[in-house]
Amino acid sequence: MKYKIAVCRFVLPVLLLLLIAISPSFAQQKMNQFITGLMAKMTVQEKIGQLNLVVGGEATTGSVVSTGVEEKIKQGKVGGIFSVSTPQRIRRIQELAVQQSRLKIPIIFGMDVIHGYRTIFPIPLGMAASWDMQRIEESARIAAQEATADGLNWTFSPMVDISRDPRWGRISEGSGEDPFLGSAIAAAMVKGYQGKDLSADNTLLACVKHFALYGAAEAGRDYHSVDMSRIKMFNEYLPPYKAAIDAGVGSVMSSFNDVDGIPASGNKWLLTDVLRKQWGFKGLVVSDYTSVNEMIDHGLGDLKAVSALSLKAGLDMDMVGEGFLTTLEASLKEGKVTMAEIDRACRLVLEAKYKLGLFDDPFRYCNDVRAQKEIFSEAHRKIARATAARSFVLLKNENVLPLARKGSIALVGPLADAKENMVGTWSVSADVSKATSLLAGLKEVAGTGVQVRYAKGANVSEDAALEARTSVFGKPWQRDSRHPDTLIAEAVRLAKESDVVVAAMGELAEFTGESSSRTDLNLPQSQKKLVDALLATGKPVVMVLFTGRPLTITEEDQKLPAILNVWFGGSEAGYAISDVLFGDVNPSGKLPATFPRNVGQIPIYHSYKNTGRPLVGDEFQKFRSNYLDVSNTPLYPFGYGLSYTKFEYSPVKLSKTSLKGAEKLMASVTVTNSGKYAGEEVVQMYLRDIVATNTRPLKELKGFKKLLLQPGESKEVSFEITTNLLKFYDHNLRYDWEPGEFTVFIGTNSRDVSSANFTWNR
Known part of the structure; x- marks a missing residue:
């Protein structure tokens, strides 16, 4: 039996x-x-x-x-x-x-x-x-x-x-x-x-x-x-x-x-x-x-x-x-x-x-x-709100954010009360009437202890024809017919009477999407004038940047104390942005695309190849690969994004430095939250093949992990590296890896990394 x-x-x-x-x-x-x-x-x-x-x-x-x-x-x-x-x-x-x-x-x-x-x-x-x-x-x-x-x-x-x-x-x-x-x-x-x-x-x-x-x-x-x-x-x-x-x-x-x-x-x-x-x-x-x-x-x-x-x-x-x-x-x-x-x-x-x-x-x-039951449900909207908040990228913050729930806020800018544009491009099935503007979201999330007042401040662009071309797909744009100086004066008056200014700037939703190519990626002049006028008041100004692409905001980065890139956050954008502004959610987004300093740098990306005459350092050198008028470096690198807290990285630790055949390598760092807020960090791992039969990129993303750390908490983050991660297509379109020397980089973005070398033989 x-x-x-x-x-x-x-x-x-x-x-x-x-x-x-x-x-x-x-x-x-x-x-x-x-x-x-x-x-x-x-x-x-x-x-x-x-x-x-x-x-x-x-x-x-x-x-x-x-x-x-x-x-x-x-x-x-x-x-x-x-x-x-x-x-x-x-x-x-x-x-x-x-x-x-x-x-x-x-x-x-x-x-x-x-x-x-x-x-x-x-x-x-x-x-x-x-x-x-x-x-x-x-x-x-x-x-x-x-x-x-x-x-x-x-x-x-x-x-x-x-x-x-x-x-x-x-x-x-x-x-x-x-x-x-x-x-x-x-x-x-x-x-x-x-x-x-x-x-x-x-x-x-x-x-x-x-x-x-x-x-x-x-x-x-x-x-x-x-x-x-x-x-x-x-x-x-x-x-x-x-x-x-x-x-x-x-x-x-x-x-x-x-x-x-x-x-x-x-x-x-x-x-x-x-x-x-x-x-x-x-x-x-x-x-x-x-x-x-x-x-x-x-x-x-x-x-x-x-x-x-x-x-x-x-x-x-x-x-x-x-x-x-x-x-x-x-x-x-x-x-x-x-x-x-x-x-x-x-x-x-x-x-x-x-x-x-x-x-x-x-x-x-x-x-x-x-x-009747499953479309635009409360549960789905809650998830959309949380997801949007975690997509925003904090580009700059000089101790302005998060905002305190007290005093008064001047909310200004052409995108502050534009709920139809919150859903972004390619949202053909959206009911834009149910989207939440930043103005509505900020008032609700701020609570009764904060006074939020609004002024438009400027049209998106001084070019009315450009605005008209991008007011499509159910996203009408009401252009303010008042003189630009009148709009700015109203915003400045409000800013002077407030403790902090939140400036909602950037693109309309349909500035990007299909058949929406642009050659000028600066903020439109109408918005630049508004930014300068707001800064002249001496009040701290937080720019909430709406965009569907990397923009060339070099001037704004130099002038403004805080910039939060919110893309177009969807139905719940107004709430999600407010959650981040007040610190209910700590921003954790990282850039999936490099921000250039100007359009002349395009295309610019992190995984570029070296030249036979590479620039050493950042200063101009004759007969080296660089520009006369601008640095080679981007404004914000791929993978970049700040937090309300601070993350510190240990040096990279390798399980071994010499490998052979089908062995596996573990590359590790210890990440510590040394700030006072709980926060999520995207730990990024890049590889470089130093010598190969074909020219290879200086860095290639080959791993990433997102982790939550409480204040004072440390975690070891490990990446398994196998020969599969070393493979590439050579000039004969043969997909394989080659033995030799390699570098692994681990850090908070593609620029700010620590590294270690290893060799791998067949």
């Missing part, structure tokens, strides 16, 4: 593991059989119809709007719709597909759910500044819960484009300049959206974008050409996309730009050789908004030619342009495309719908009860 029990204890777990191992193949087989059977019934027109993605609401990223959508649905000529929401509207549209089309194939419904659905979190660049993967994943999880409660099942997010040019407006929509940080965020977002079961009614099919290199547009001008070496692509720009693929992302969006001279939407090397063959991606690839049609202007032929080129390259779904719908059948007859290529694309679209459970229940996302 004991023998039988022992056998059972051994055999049963093994059998269970075997069942778990083979169950995905059963599910795959079942899906394949279903889709093969369905496709056998489909006409060529119906297959091509599945490749057609149309816009059902207002255009959010282009000027073209789909027409005749209802009739096309009945004819089986629509595979997906985006920019439509609410269970009622989606149910009506889905009924057209599953009741009035011949094969009753359900439609997939998407939207640009970028940093929240109704409960809006900080813009993605701000979320990246938190360096908190748990909070980032949670934000995507909440976005998925709310979006699916409103009938959606597909999001065009995360955007993982690396950008080192803050002139590019869409830097606000990504995670900044670094591939290691960007990769971690990409994986966290995919996990948050998709969860563990795509067929659940509260998970979204994620779509990583924009594949590829979109953030490297020349001159920082949106949609512009991109030109870079493949070694730079693979080492610095492609890793976040690969991280999303490895995390199981279900779809990929091609980018507007060209790659190696071929637009991404028609680039077979990119969409098939790299994405599918090299990386093993098995999901669907969708174009960006009319990007197939735009290949005509790239100079690759007429609509029929570029549509055929895109399909053959590996594109599966055509967003809005309808080139697939109107030309592929003719191209098939002419032998320009094959039936196998159409079948491939159709199958991948149908597979996405199958995985979402739409064939089992086309209306599984149309739940009125969920929509």
Whole structure:
């Protein structure tokens, strides 16, 4: 009997593991059989119809709007719709597909759910500044819960484009300049959206974008050409996309730009050789908004030619342009495309719908009860408020912050009472009327012991046309018609009567985002004049900086005693900013993108390579790599961010200094909170490969940990270093590590670090 029990204890777990191992193949087989059977019934027109993605609401990223959508649905000529929401509207549209089309194939419904659905979190660049993967994943999880409660099942997010040019407006929509940080965020977002079961009614099919290199547009001008070496692509720009693929992302969006001279939407090397063959991606690839049609202007032929080129390259779904719908059948007859290529694309679209459970229940996302209970809930708003507060970056503080809860505060500036702009760019589903302005938040959080008075002080810009161009997407801007001197005089009078001044400055929300590139990254002149007038009162001035990109605020850094960068914090921004200003939350954000001193330094980033004539020190040297008129150093380095407390670092300690083969190295520091406030610190680890067959960066981020320390508390922070962290793509695109000497740096940002050397041999 004991023998039988022992056998059972051994055999049963093994059998269970075997069942778990083979169950995905059963599910795959079942899906394949279903889709093969369905496709056998489909006409060529119906297959091509599945490749057609149309816009059902207002255009959010282009000027073209789909027409005749209802009739096309009945004819089986629509595979997906985006920019439509609410269970009622989606149910009506889905009924057209599953009741009035011949094969009753359900439609997939998407939207640009970028940093929240109704409960809006900080813009993605701000979320990246938190360096908190748990909070980032949670934000995507909440976005998925709310979006699916409103009938959606597909999001065009995360955007993982690396950008080192803050002139590019869409830097606000990504995670900044670094591939290691960007990769971690990409994986966290995919996990948050998709969860563990795509067929659940509260998970979204994620779509990583924009594949590829979109953030490297020349001159920082949106949609512009991109030109870079493949070694730079693979080492610095492609890793976040690969991280999303490895995390199981279900779809990929091609980018507007060209790659190696071929637009991404028609680039077979990119969409098939790299994405599918090299990386093993098995999901669907969708174009960006009319990007197939735009290949005509790239100079690759007429609509029929570029549509055929895109399909053959590996594109599966055509967003809005309808080139697939109107030309592929003719191209098939002419032998320009094959039936196998159409079948491939159709199958991948149908597979996405199958995985979402739409064939089992086309209306599984149309739940009125969920929509009423789960959208913009008190619990979600509380999380958004806490998350926003931890994304803010304290850039400067000369004993002004946190503010005391007493006396009087003059709140001035064009962004002080601008609740519509708090949600930032790419918040297409936000109800901006429910956002909280800084004025409202400050009054509530300050309590009865503080008098808060407000004056606008200035318009965002003296250029009325510029303001008008950025008052879009439900974010109207009311320009003050009074003379600029009158506005400043009112603010100055208020400042003189107050104990401290909080100046809400910076950009409007749509100064960044798509088609919002800028060449001047200074504060507008209207705001500079206001800052100078406020400082002239002699009162302490705290600048609360609203921005979707690194700005060139060198003058403000020199003049102001305190600067808090709050990005655009989302629905609860006003409360979150106030929480930090009064010290209820100690700021812990760190910059995910370098702040230049002026636009002439761009591109500027931390992981640059050395030259044959490097500058030694900071002073100008002739015939060395530097500028005549400005330092090489940035205003604020990557990873930078202050706290209300002070963190001290011990020297780096290594477990060994000589390693071989598959050994592991532990690099450690002790971090001490030597201040009087509890605070969170992001401990950052960088590596340098000193001698290699290719030129290597002077520093590369390869690890980070966020920890909470009480006053006087110390913790040892350790990073495990393996040969995987030493790998890079060489000039032959071989991915491996090379033996030799290395340096590890650990510190509070990419500049302020301590270091230690080690050697590693095969």
